[in-house]
Amino acid sequence: MNTTENTSAATAGTPGPAAGSQAVSAGHSRVPVLTVRGLTKTYGSGDTAVDAVRSVDLDVASGEVLLVMGPSGSGKTTLLLMLGALLRPTAGSIAVTGRDNRDVDIAAAPEKHLPALRSHTFGFIFQDYALLDALTATENIAVAANLAGTTGSAAHHRATELLDRVGLEHRATARPSQMSGGEQQRVAVARALSNDPPVLLADEPTANLDASRGRDLARLLRRLADEDHRSVVIVSHDDRLREIADRVLWLEDGQFRQIASMTIDPVCRMSVERTGAHLEWHEQTIWFCSEGCKREFAENPDSFQP
Amino acid sequence: MTTRSLHPTAAPPNPGRGVRPTGAVPVGRRFLFADRRRATLTVLGVAASLLLVLVLDGIFAGAVDRVTYYIRTSPADVFVSQAGVRTMHMSVSTLPADAPDRVAEVPGVAWAAPIAFASGSVAGPQGRQLTYLVGYDTRTGGGGPRALVAGRLPGAGEAILDEQAADRLGIGLGDRFTVMGMPVRAVGFSTSGSSITNTTVFVDLAEFARIHDDRVSYVLAGLDAGADPNTVADRIRTGVDEVTVQSREQFTESEARIVTDMSADLLRLMSTIGLVIALAVIALGLMTATLNRLRDFAVLKALGAQTPRLARAVAMQVLLTVVLASAVATTAALALARLLPTAEPAVQITITATAVAQTTATALLVGLIAALWPLRRIATLDAATAFRETR
Ligand SMILES: Nc1ncnc2c1ncn2[C@@H]1O[C@H](COP(=O)(O)OP(=O)(O)OP(=O)(O)O)[C@@H](O)[C@H]1O
Ligand SMILES: [Mg+2]
Numbered sequence: 080m081n082t083t084e085n086t087s088a089a090t091a092g093t094p095g096p097a098a099g100s101q102a103v104s105a106g107h108s109r110v111p112v113l114t115v116r117g118l119t120k121t122y123g124s125g126d127t128a129v130d131a132v133r134s135v136d137l138d139v140a141s142g143e144v145l146l147v148m149g150p151s152g153s154g155k156t157t158l159l160l161m162l163g164a165l166l167r168p169t170a171g172s173i174a175v176t177g178r179d180n181r182d183v184d185i186a187a188a189p190e191k192h193l194p195a196l197r198s199h200t201f202g203f204i205f206q207d208y209a210l211l212d213a214l215t216a217t218e219n220i221a222v223a224a225n226l227a228g229t230t231g232s233a234a235h236h237r238a239t240e241l242l243d244r245v246g247l248e249h250r251a252t253a254r255p256s257q258m259s260g261g262e263q264q265r266v267a268v269a270r271a272l273s274n275d276p277p278v279l280l281a282d283e284p285t286a287n288l289d290a291s292r293g294r295d296l297a298r299l300l301r302r303l304a305d306e307d308h309r310s311v312v313i314v315s316h317d318d319r320l321r322e323i324a325d326r327v328l329w330l331e332d333g334q335f336r337q338i339a340s341m342t343i344d345p346v347c348r349m350s351v352e353r354t355g356a357h358l359e360w361h362e363q364t365i366w367f368c369s370e371g372c373k374r375e376f377a378e379n380p381d382s383f384q385p
Numbered sequence: 386m387t388t389r390s391l392h393p394t395a396a397p398p399n400p401g402r403g404v405r406p407t408g409a410v411p412v413g414r415r416f417l418f419a420d421r422r423r424a425t426l427t428v429l430g431v432a433a434s435l436l437l438v439l440v441l442d443g444i445f446a447g448a449v450d451r452v453t454y455y456i457r458t459s460p461a462d463v464f465v466s467q468a469g470v471r472t473m474h475m476s477v478s479t480l481p482a483d484a485p486d487r488v489a490e491v492p493g494v495a496w497a498a499p500i501a502f503a504s505g506s507v508a509g510p511q512g513r514q515l516t517y518l519v520g521y522d523t524r525t526g527g528g529g530p531r532a533l534v535a536g537r538l539p540g541a542g543e544a545i546l547d548e549q550a551a552d553r554l555g556i557g558l559g560d561r562f563t564v565m566g567m568p569v570r571a572v573g574f575s576t577s578g579s580s581i582t583n584t585t586v587f588v589d590l591a592e593f594a595r596i597h598d599d600r601v602s603y604v605l606a607g608l609d610a611g612a613d614p615n616t617v618a619d620r621i622r623t624g625v626d627e628v629t630v631q632s633r634e635q636f637t638e639s640e641a642r643i644v645t646d647m648s649a650d651l652l653r654l655m656s657t658i659g660l661v662i663a664l665a666v667i668a669l670g671l672m673t674a675t676l677n678r679l680r681d682f683a684v685l686k687a688l689g690a691q692t693p694r695l696a697r698a699v700a701m702q703v704l705l706t707v708v709l710a711s712a713v714a715t716t717a718a719l720a721l722a723r724l725l726p727t728a729e730p731a732v733q734i735t736i737t738a739t740a741v742a743q744t745t746a747t748a749l750l751v752g753l754i755a756a757l758w759p760l761r762r763i764a765t766l767d768a769a770t771a772f773r774e775t776r
Binding site: 156159160163165166194195196197198199203205206209211212213214218221222223225226227230231232234270274282 | 407408409410412415416418419678680681684685686687688689690691694768769771772773
């Protein structure tokens with residue numbers, strides 16, 4: 080890992096091309112969907128207390144893919160659980176903008192509001208897919224739609240649509256145990272989309288997949304951010320996910336450390352380091368993965384969105 | 386991998402062919418049937434305990450049917466007995482000799498027939514058993530057997546015997562046998578007058594006097610068309626001294642109470658045992674099923690399911706288990722009710738809809754109590770464990 084230096088939480092992270100926010104801010108100029116300030120989680124108390132996450136600040140914009148990496152035990156899952164309203168922080172705030180454009184502070188929301196908050200705001204993707212084996216692929220997706228308030232044939236159609244979207248329409252009546260890991264994870268992604276959430280949260284989504292299926296899944300997540308303008312927060316050890324991330328944050332001992340800044344190649348939409356092929360355009364430096372992409376961009380810059 | 390672009394807010398396409406789901410995905414049902422073996426075992430276990438309850442209840446209901454058969458099928462609308470005597474079985478009733486005439490005089494009474502009634506024993510070549518001896522006026526027929534399945538009405542030295550008792554005691558039509566030690570000849574067979582302990586022998590009043598004594602035990606009265614049994618019963622009460630008067634329904638009810646009073650405690654005990662077994666089976670099945678699916682419940686919670694929804698899924702499993710078990714138990718009980726009498730004619734099992742409904746409802750209640758334990762576990766389950774535990 081290219082951990083370069085320790086920084087204070089408030090300024091940690093990797094500002095993207097549109098940098099400027101004081102927090103670990105969105106790599107896009109879009110409005111943040113998630114705004115995290117001073118987020119802290121301490122498990123236990125006294126001698127056995129574990130500071131899993133320490134005063135973390137973070138902004139995630141809509142349409143942004145954020146990858147949080149870090150060694151085992153660094154607090155990645157803890158962070159994700161707090162973002163997803165599954166774990167009450169010890170301190171700090173998590174403002175999330177729901178589909179109704181209203182901001183809610185998850186950290187302060189009453190316990191009884193949390194389930195509805197989850198079912199309306201977040202799509203969860205688990206390392207081991209966590210599909211219900213008693214249900215078919217379609218039902219697994221429909222049940223999440225039910226929880227978000229869509230029932231009956233509307234939920235069923237939403238499920239069918241989403242299966243189609245992840246390319247599994249032919250597996251509609253299959254049970255998880257009859258599907259490959261890759262297929263199961265795609266069903267899980269479809270399930271995460273069933274409530275049309277502004278934010279997707281994924282914990283090690285590729286850990287149980289082989290290289291090729293992992294890459295497929297990564298691209299799928301990227302598309303969900305691009306096409307639907309969803310924010311995607313992934314915590315993972317998986318280096319392959321770097322190529323689809325807008326930003327990569329490095330978590331260590333519950334705090335973000337800065338790593339080399341990255342940006343997006345506007346042609347192939349890959350995450351690229353700020354080295355190698357680049358050009359100046361509208362007083363902005365644009366970086367590319369290769370000379371080929373750079374050439375393509377130069378021929379018709381207006382057809383690409385930097 | 387094919388990924389098709391589709392805006393999330395796009396309207397769903399027109400409904401396709403096939404099943405149209407309504408409501409929510411039936412998670413409880415799916416959970417129950419995902420593990421067919423456990424579901425089957427649980428259902429069968431509960432069914433066995435419900436069968437125990439149903440059959441026992443059916444045996445007593447059958448006994449009530451048998452005990453009340455004579456009264457229920459009697460052409461009489463009103464029954465007159467000695468003051469304070471409300472039943473035939475296990476009672477002795479004696480009326481004055483002029484009671485039949487005095488009852489017949491009461492306005493609204495179309496006919497009045499005396500019967501003589503006593504208990505004793507009947508013996509044939511293959512054994513002996515307890516019997517009720519009924520003496521009636523064979524010329525008018527009032528108070529005699531409802532119908533003969535074989536033979537003819539009895540004269541002097543002759544009797545009508547219940548076919549099941551005749552079969553058991555080895556008495557054929559025309560054979561001689563003894564009632565209360567006196568020899569008589571079987572000339573006709575009646576039906577449905579035998580229970581496990583008892584049968585009925587019908588003789589003419591004169592024959593009753595020869596075998597036992599000359600007495601009037603009850604007076605059976607038929608009413609004029611359109612007369613109200615209760616009104617006429619009141620008139621008999623005021624017109625004839627020292628009598629108890631009951632309508633057919635009241636007399637049947639009093640008679641049934643002999644069995645129900647006797648059986649109530651036993652029935653309650655056995656029902657409790659049966660339902661406790663059902664409770665244990667459901668609780669065990671549900672708890673193992675729930676513990677095996679704890680991760681699923683955690684995942685559902687993470688996805689936003691609240692405890693009431695998960696409780697409904699658990700309750701649905703209970704409901705389905707009990708309903709299926711009840712269906713199995715009822716089918717088995719009905720089959721037993723048909724088959725058992727061919728092996729043991731004296732035993733009648735009567736399965737009533739009320740008994741089935743009551744047993745099912747109680748089992749449901751018991752099942753929901755059994756569900757409290759897994760429900761507690763689910764209620765306290767931390768949704769975050771969905772991310773922590775792996776299969
Ligand atoms: N429920 C808990 N109680 C006490 N300590 C906990 C609990 N959950 C996590 N921890 C501790 O908090 C720290 C962060 O854990 P966390 O699971 O967030 O790490 P992680 O980065 O997800 O690790 P991994 O990569 O192995 O999944 C660890 O030291 C862990 O032992
Ligand atoms: Mg983890």
